[in-house]
Amino acid sequence: MQNQVGPGFQQATGYSVTGFSAGSKDLAAEIKGKVHQGDVFISASPKVNASLEGASNGNWVSWYATYATSALVIGYNPNSKFASDLKSKPWYEVITEPGFKLGFTDPATDPKGVLAAQALTDTATSKNLPALKTIATDKNDLFPEETLVGRLQSGQLDAGFFYTAEANAAKIPTVPLTGEDLKATYTVTILNNAPHEPAAEAFITYLLGPGGQAFLKQDGFTLVTPPKVTGSGVPSGLQSLLP
Numbered sequence: 001m002q003n004q005v006g007p008g009f010q011q012a013t014g015y016s017v018t019g020f021s022a023g024s025k026d027l028a029a030e031i032k033g034k035v036h037q038g039d040v041f042i043s044a045s046p047k048v049n050a051s052l053e054g055a056s057n058g059n060w061v062s063w064y065a066t067y068a069t070s071a072l073v074i075g076y077n078p079n080s081k082f083a084s085d086l087k088s089k090p091w092y093e094v095i096t097e098p099g100f101k102l103g104f105t106d107p108a109t110d111p112k113g114v115l116a117a118q119a120l121t122d123t124a125t126s127k128n129l130p131a132l133k134t135i136a137t138d139k140n141d142l143f144p145e146e147t148l149v150g151r152l153q154s155g156q157l158d159a160g161f162f163y164t165a166e167a168n169a170a171k172i173p174t175v176p177l178t179g180e181d182l183k184a185t186y187t188v189t190i191l192n193n194a195p196h197e198p199a200a201e202a203f204i205t206y207l208l209g210p211g212g213q214a215f216l217k218q219d220g221f222t223l224v225t226p227p228k229v230t231g232s233g234v235p236s237g238l239q240s241l242l243p
Helices: 005-013 024-032 046-052 083-088 111-126 130-136 145-153 164-169 197-207 210-218
Strands: 040-043 063-076 159-163 174-176 183-190 222-231
Touching (some): 005 210, 024 046, 040 046, 046 063, 046 183, 063 111, 111 159, 111 183, 145 159, 159 164, 183 197, 197 210, 210 222
Antiparallel strands (some): 040 183, 063 174
16 A cells, blocks of 8 residues: 555555555554544455444444455565475464564454464364464564564564465565464445545545556455445445445
8 A cells, every 4th residue: 555556556646645554453443543634544354344333433434335355464584594394394383483573453452363363273173283373373473464474574573464465565475374264354435424535536536446456456356346335425426436
């Protein structure tokens, strides 16, 4: 969004973009708390939108469009001493090796953290590896969404849980979560009372149009075509795109 879609949108339309990156649950809480004023909200989990719906939640969201998915994978630092093991052994064995440093986001604030914890606990049960359950609850492995890539690339971590799309965009090598089939489901909406609604509509038109879709495909997103709308109140300017 910040390095590809945002600049592409600005070049195509002349509108500027300012984005705030964080776990989807964190962002929703900041919207409700009026920490940030936003026009467009993008989440990696449809469930997060519910926390912004209805009078008790501020009536921030009345509809959203599901437009893409991205698989959960293990991203690793190619200079890690464990890199060759990750490429040749099952991931669930390598991450329990002595000295291995793994990172993932907090399940309390980010859907990706929820999926990471699920991958660990499910595999712990299916492979009879109780050490994975210990990892799933180790708070020392939790890092903010916005710092995880940097920590991996700087060598502070050997590997982390990422979505395929974000790993591709950051050129992080990955291995699949063999035995698991978990993914992010991305949604986009315009927040009610958005201060710049024409620009917000233009952004969604770009994101779901040829320019934005090209970036999404390039980074390995699986597109939902046509996008699926949940709720009601899609602005008239988007109804041809989101019928």
